[in-house]
Every structure is written in structure tokens, then in C-alpha cells.
Amino acid sequence: MAVVQETLNPKAIIVNSIATSKDEVLKEMIHQLNLIGAVDDEEEFLKDVYVRESQGMTGIGNGVAIPHGKSVSVKDPAVAIATLDDPIEWESLDDQKIQIVVLFAVTDSPDGAQVHLKMLSEFAKKLGDDDVLDALKGANNIDEIVAAFD
Template sequence: MLEFGGVNAMRILDYLTESSVLFLDDTSKHDILTTMAANAADLGYIVDKQTFAKAILERETIMSTGIGLQVAIPHAKLSTIKDFFVVVAILKHDAEWDALDKMPVRLVFMIGGPDDNQTDYLKILSKITLVIKNPARRKALMAAKDAQAVLAAFDEL
């Protein structure tokens, strides 16, 4: 971990692996989210993919996680999740997401974690936001052809 002013600074790369980066042909929000939840379960991040997927999908009914700039950040925090994780999906095609700017989504960052740790959740969300607000990095993510290129976008953060 990097340290600034004596305080441990988290890095997005602490929560990503090559296996948590997906390249999907899906255009259905439901299919994308269930595929990403299944990936989280396969990687051992969650115990019950149905419960997690249900929480993610229910969150979408409250308010879209499409934040604009062709990015969605679906998230759920459950007591059964021990540590935070991030699964990234690079979509090969536009997906309708009901985003704030009405644009389709091409990048999805799914965050899962324990329900009693809002601080780390906000730190992860902040780091992802830094990456996607940078037009060059966002464009590089959308054009990425492999997991290494995706991880490289987060290398300095």
C-alpha cells in the first residue's frame, strides 16, 4: 500500500485482478449484471450469487447506476461479504441503462462489499470516478482488448 501523510491509501488495483475484468457482448442490463455477479461468485468474492444479484438488480430499480459518460457503477453491500471487490465489464456494444445523461453504457464497474463499511466504499467509488472523469483513460478503457490494458488504466491510482 502507498502511504500519504502516514495514512494508508487504497488503490483500485488492490481490488482488481485479470479475472475480474470481463469483455461482454451482452446489451441487456439484467444479463450484464447477472454475468458480473456470477463472475464475483466464481472468484469467491461472494457466497450466494443469487442474493447478491438480487441486491444489485433491486438497487437498479430504486435509481439507475448509470452515472453518465457511458459508465455505470452498480453496487451492493451485504453482511455476508467479507471484503470489498470490483468487477469491471467492458461492453462491446452499447447497453441501455437509464443513465443520468440518457447515453448508453459501455463501462460497468460493479462494487460489492460488507454492509458496515461506508468509508472504504466511498474511497473505491472516488478512485473509479477519478479514472472515468479523465477522457483519455475512459477512451482507453472502452478500447481495451485485454485485462492488462484495463488494469493499466488504474496503475497510478
């Protein structure tokens, strides 16, 4: 199963977000997930994302963060992606500011954990590729972001 293609909805991609904080960009991304029907309670899901944030860093280095939340407010596993106009502060392994945020929304169900691990694994592989990262950082539109993951 190609988890990246299955969970990537162009309507949940934000290019050149003007968010200036972690909270702003997360709320913006969660709102997009709500609009596509993946999340039905934005505040509840945001709380669950912050629970996960409190357990350890989600900034993986190279200007990338992969926050995630397992939540009863998630109806379908999904991913939201945002590129930022100006990098923002985020707890990160290399102490760099964040320019790309990949937010995973995972159902709080028995198979949710399995889907979550698959999503993390496949996206981490892609995000570990310098060509993919360069394409994401240079993307000017949604199509270019989708193409970077192909």
C-alpha cells in the first residue's frame, strides 16, 4: 500500500504559510484536515497533537517537523503539509528553525497504530532524501509539493 499517495490530499497542503508560530501553523493545518473531512473536532485534535509534542521532539532536522496526533476526532488517516514563508521556532534535533511541517492525523483505533507507523516510515524515508527536501523547500504551489513526494 502506497501510504504517501493514499494519505496526501492536495486540499490539505498549504504553500508559503504566513504562520509565525507552531500553534498558528498547527491550527491552520488542522483546519484544512477538518475541511477535507479527516478531522471532525479541531480543538480536540490540536490537544492530542500537543499531548504527543510533550512526549518528545518532532523537529527531525533540516528544517522539517513531523508532528502527529492519534485522536478519536480523526475520522480517516490523513496528512497535512505546510511550507512556511519564514521558518519558525520548533523543538528540533539540530536546533534549526522549521520550514516544512508534515502533520499526521491518525485514528485512535486498533489499526491506527499500524497505519501511523507506516505513514511515519514512508514519509521519513522521503523526507530523508535531499532531492525531496530541496523540491519541497523550493515549491511554489501544491502541484510541486505533490510531485516532490512522487
